[in-house]
Amino acid sequence: MSVELEKNGDIAILRLNRPEALNALSFQILEEIGSAIDDVARMSDVRALLVTGAGDKAFCAGADIKELRNRSLIAQKRGAELGQTVFAKLDALPIASVALVNGYAFGGGAELALACTFRLASQAAIFGLPEIKLGLIPGYGGTQRLPRLIGEGRALEIIMTGRNVNAEEAERIGLVNAVVEGDLMEAGIAFAHRFTRYSLPALEFARCAVQRAHELPLAEGLRVEADLSTLAYQTKDAEEGMAAFEEKRKPEFRDE
Numbered sequence: 001m002s003v004e005l006e007k008n009g010d011i012a013i014l015r016l017n018r019p020e021a022l023n024a025l026s027f028q029i030l031e032e033i034g035s036a037i038d039d040v041a042r043m044s045d046v047r048a049l050l051v052t053g054a055g056d057k058a059f060c061a062g063a064d065i066k067e068l069r070n071r072s073l074i075a076q077k078r079g080a081e082l083g084q085t086v087f088a089k090l091d092a093l094p095i096a097s098v099a100l101v102n103g104y105a106f107g108g109g110a111e112l113a114l115a116c117t118f119r120l121a122s123q124a125a126i127f128g129l130p131e132i133k134l135g136l137i138p139g140y141g142g143t144q145r146l147p148r149l150i151g152e153g154r155a156l157e158i159i160m161t162g163r164n165v166n167a168e169e170a171e172r173i174g175l176v177n178a179v180v181e182g183d184l185m186e187a188g189i190a191f192a193h194r195f196t197r198y199s200l201p202a203l204e205f206a207r208c209a210v211q212r213a214h215e216l217p218l219a220e221g222l223r224v225e226a227d228l229s230t231l232a233y234q235t236k237d238a239e240e241g242m243a244a245f246e247e248k249r250k251p252e253f254r255d256e
C-alpha cells in the first residue's frame with residue numbers, strides 16, 4: 001500500500017507513501033486515495049482530515065509521468081476523470097480537509113492540495129503546475145480550482161508559464177492559509193483543532209454554503225445561505241451556543 005491512513009484522536013491522517021518517486025500519483029495510488037477517503041467518510045468519530053506526503057522532499061510530484069506515456073486518448077481521458085473523481089471526494093466529505101504541503105507539490109500534487117478545504121505549507125514547500133513543460137495542461141482539477149482560489153490572472157500565469165511558487169508567495173497570493181516554521185504535522189493538528197471543537201452540522205453547512213457560491217448567481221446563493229442558516233438555527237447546538245453566550249460559559253456542542 002502506498003497510502004497510509006491513521007487516526008490521531010479525532011483527526012484522520014492520510015499520507016502518500018511513495019517517497020522514492022516523490023509520492024507521484026500512479027493510478028494505483030489514486031485508487032488507494034479514493035478508498036482511504038471513502039474509509040474516512042465512514043468514520044463517525046473523526047472531525048478533520050489531514051493529507052500529507054512521506055519523506056522530507058515532496059508532498060506529491062504529480063501524476064506518474066512514466067505511466068502517462070503511450071496511452072490511448074480514451075485511457076488518458078479516463079485517467080483524468082479518475083483523478084478528478086477521487087479529488088472531488090474531498091469536497092463531498094462531511095468534514096474539512098487540510099493539506100500539509102511538506103515539499104514539492106507539482107501537477108496532480110498541487111491539484112490534490114487545491115482539492116483540500118485548507119492548505120498549510122512548510123517553508124520548503126514549492127508549488128507548481130508544470131504540465132505545460134510536458135506539452136500538457138493540468139487534468140486533475142487545477143484549471144478549475146486554482147482560479148477560484150487565487151483569481152484568473154494569477155492562475156493563468158502559473159499554468160501558462162509552469163513556474164514554481166515558493167511558500168512565501170503561496171501565502172501572499174492566498175494559495176495557502178499559512179506557512180509553518182516548526183513541525184508541520186503538529187501545526188496541522190493545532191490548525192484543525194481551531195475548528196473541530198465547533199458543531200459538525202454548522203461546520204458542514206458553512207462549507208456547503210461557501211462551495212455553492214462558485215456555482216450559483218448571487219441571488220440564488222443568498223437563498224441557499226438563508227436556507228442553510230435556518231437549518232443551523234434549528235439544531236440543538238445553536239440553542240446551546242446562544243444559551244452559553246447569555247450564561248457567560250463555554251458551549252458544549254454535541255453535533256445535534
Ligand code: CAA
Pocket residue numbers: 020021022024025061062063064065066083104106107108109111130131134136137138139140142
Ligand atoms: N512521475 C514519476 N516519477 C517521478 C515524478 C513524477 N511526476 N516526479 C519525480 N519522480 C521520480 C523521478 O523519476 C526519480 O526517480 P528515479 O530515481 O527512479 O529516477 C525520483 O522521483 C526522484 O526525482 P528526481 O531525481 O527528479 O528529484 P529532484 O529533486 O532532482 O527533482 C522534481 C524533483 C523537480 C520534483 C522533479 O522530480 C520533477 O520535475 N518531477 C516532475 C514534476 C512534474 O512535472 N509533475 C507534473 C506531472 S503531470 C501531472 O501531474 C498532470 C496532471 O494534471 C494530473
